[in-house]
Amino acid sequence: MSNISRRQLLTQVTLVGGGLSLQNMVIPNAVAADMNNKFNNKPLSDHDKKYLLRAIALSEKGDYPYGALLRFEDGEIIEAWNTVLSSGDPTRHAEMTLFSKIFTQDLDWIKDRGKLKTATLYISAEPCTMCAGGIFWVGIGRVVHGASVTAVDDIYKEIYPDTAFSQLPVSVMAALHEVGVDVNGPYLNDKSAEVVRRRVKSAFDDNNPFEK
Ligand SMILES: [Zn+2]
Secondary structure (H helix, E strand, O other), X not given: OOHHHHHHHHHOOOOOHHHOOHHHHOOOHHHHHHHHHHHOOOOOOHHHHHHHHHHHHHOOOOOOOOEEEEEXXXXXXXXXXXXXHHHOOOOOOHHHHHHHHHHHOOOOOOOXXXXXXXXXXXXXXXXXXXXXXXXXXXXXXXXXXXXXXXXXXXXHHHHOOOEOOOOOOOOOHHHHHHOXXXXXXXXXXXXXXXXXXXXXXXXXXXXXXXXX
């Protein structure tokens, strides 16, 4: 199923709770393309490439193949990776693990808002909806990410043809862009996707949690 047909499929789905229509959360293709043009056409700088490659390297350490790195303006770096299996907690994506880590260290969310706003989050692949929400609530000012959520989902389906969705199929990067986050990606698609493709099978073996 192509990304476009998935998008069209989602427009048919309605969430009954609170009368909220998922259609409102799905960005029409033309609008998405216009938004993507605003933040996806910048070449990847050597500086960003260095840290995105590090985030991709961190994805090798994750229970599932995802890694994240937060770099503050002063050069301080905090790293994390997916710990979903070892923690038994499905919310322990690399980004959420990273956020928990920075706030259990010496960072104060209220006092350090400025520091967070000028930080850059490097992620081995495009964040899921949960982690994009985390980026918004934490107040990270800038994101640089690897392969898109739809590219990642396609890899899962390639390895496990019976997969329903391994990712929520809606990119919320355009929404983050709209609220002022400097979004950059997808970059280094081949390198980012290669780790996912290589490690998904060994991480799940015959126990695909996203089976239809
Ligand atoms: Zn996530």
